[in-house]
Amino acid sequence: MDNHNEEIVPEMCKVTDALGILVGKWKPVILLHLLKNGTQRFNELKRSLPGITQKMLTNQLRELEEEDIIERKVYAQVPPKVEYSITDYGTSLEPILHAMHVWGTNHTIHKQTKRNNQAEAK
Amino acid sequence: MDNHNEEIVPEMCKVTDALGILVGKWKPVILLHLLKNGTQRFNELKRSLPGITQKMLTNQLRELEEEDIIERKVYAQVPPKVEYSITDYGTSLEPILHAMHVWGTNHTIHKQTKRNNQAEAK
DNA sequence: TGGTATAGTATAAAAAAAGATACTGTGGAA
DNA sequence: TTCCACAGTATCTTTTTTTATACTATACCA
Numbered sequence: 001m002d003n004h005n006e007e008i009v010p011e012m013c014k015v016t017d018a019l020g021i022l023v024g025k026w027k028p029v030i031l032l033h034l035l036k037n038g039t040q041r042f043n044e045l046k047r048s049l050p051g052i053t054q055k056m057l058t059n060q061l062r063e064l065e066e067e068d069i070i071e072r073k074v075y076a077q078v079p080p081k082v083e084y085s086i087t088d089y090g091t092s093l094e095p096i097l098h099a100m101h102v103w104g105t106n107h108t109i110h111k112q113t114k115r116n117n118q119a120e121a122k
Numbered sequence: 123m124d125n126h127n128e129e130i131v132p133e134m135c136k137v138t139d140a141l142g143i144l145v146g147k148w149k150p151v152i153l154l155h156l157l158k159n160g161t162q163r164f165n166e167l168k169r170s171l172p173g174i175t176q177k178m179l180t181n182q183l184r185e186l187e188e189e190d191i192i193e194r195k196v197y198a199q200v201p202p203k204v205e206y207s208i209t210d211y212g213t214s215l216e217p218i219l220h221a222m223h224v225w226g227t228n229h230t231i232h233k234q235t236k237r238n239n240q241a242e243a244k
Numbered sequence: 245t246g247g248t249a250t251a252g253t254a255t256a257a258a259a260a261a262a263g264a265t266a267c268t269g270t271g272g273a274a
Numbered sequence: 275t276t277c278c279a280c281a282g283t284a285t286c287t288t289t290t291t292t293t294a295t296a297c298t299a300t301a302c303c304a
Contacts, residue, residue, distance in 0.1 A: 008154055008157075008158070008219065008220060008223045009158075013150065013151060013154055013223060013226075014222070014223050014225075014226025014227045014229070014230065015144075015150040015151075015154070015219055015222045015223050015226060016147075016150055016151070016226075017226040017229060017230065018222040018223070018225050018226035018229065019141070019144060019145065019150065019222065021229070022137075022141060023141065023145055024291085024292095025138075025291085025292070028135065028137040028138055028141065029135060029137075029138070032135055032137065041250090041251090042250080042251055042252080043249080043250065043251075046251095051293095053292085053293060053294070053295095054251080054252065054253090055252090055253080055254090055292090055293080055294090056291095056292070056293075057252095058251085058252065058253085059292095067229075067233070068232065068233070068236060074251095077250090077301090078250080078299080078300050078301050078302095079248095079249055079250035079251075079299090079300065079301060079302085080250050080251045080252075080299095080300090081250075081251085082250090082251060082252085089232065092225065092228075093225070095221065096218070096221050096222060096225055097137055099217065099218050099221060100136070100137045100140040100141065100218060101135060101136050101137050101140070103136075103140050103214065103215070103218055104135075104136025104137060104138075104139040104140035105136045106214075107136070107139060107140065107143070107189075108136065108139065110190065110211065111189070111190070114190060146261085146262095147261085147262070163280090163281090164280075164281055164282080165279080165280065165281075168281095173263095175262080175263060175264070175265095176281080176282065176283090177262090177263080177264090177282090177283080177284090178261095178262065178263075179282095180281085180282065180283085181261095181262095196281095199271095199280095200269080200270050200271055200272095200280085201269090201270065201271065201272090201278095201279055201280035201281080202269095202270090202279095202280050202281045202282075203280075203281085204280090204281060204282085
């Protein structure tokens with residue numbers, strides 16, 4: 001048995017680092033859109049994200065690009081054309097997003113069940 | 123082949139819901155402490171979390187309790203004694219926290235590598 | 245000639261999250 | 275008698291995040 005047990009030591013925990021990349025009101029949805037639909041132009045994304053402002057979209061995309069999760073490709077055209085896509089490295093996030101989605105789905109059920117139980121216990 | 127493919131539809135995505143539970147500057151660390159050390163008293167936790175204010179700790183604990191992730195047990199004593207622990211249900215978060223930790227750890231390396239490559243490319 | 249689409253930037257304001265600080269009541273120890 | 279530990283509350287201030295709004299340049303179309 002080798003000695004790299006996988007216990008997380010809170011003091012050197014990287015969970016927050018990982019979270020930092022996912023957090024932001026719009027980042028998960030942006031990632032899911034890019035994962036599902038592949039390469040997208042700026043305004044395509046914008047139309048898929050009702051309510052987002054251009055500034056927010058730009059911000060979130062830049063932050064994801066900074067982390068090497070997505071790629072930004074600018075075409076030298078007028079009017080401008082900019083395409084966004086998930087990098088190969090970025091796809092390594094997919095299992096986590098998926099796990100969170102599954103957990104989140106179950107959690108909504110869990111909470112509903114709990115509420116019902118509490119209601120009938122009165 | 124059955125028809126429940128697990129593709130995440132962004133429109134009905136629960137990732138944000140799951141994230142909402144983990145987000146908060148202190149929640150992941152609190153959870154990791156409780157997972158690692160088991161039941162803890164309020165001030166034990168506080169001492170383990172250098173820099174946290176009582177208000178923040180109380181807040182985060184109440185929010186986690188609200189989601190049924192942790193349990194709060196009050197002893198009718200003076201001075202007061204309150205114990206916090208992960209619920210059985212709460213442990214279902216462990217794989218996700220673990221996955222995020224592993225991903226986060228790798229990500230720090232990834233970024234370092236990228237920086238080095240960029241530096242030597244100049 | 246005016247209007248539209250593109251991918252943004254700039255600035256300010258509002259809202260949410262986090263932090264600082266002071267306060268509570270009570271039993272036991274010094 | 276004063277002080278400490280306990281598990282919090284109550285306010286107030288600061289910081290961060292998000293939103294709202296207006297503005298840019300240029301090609302194309304009618």
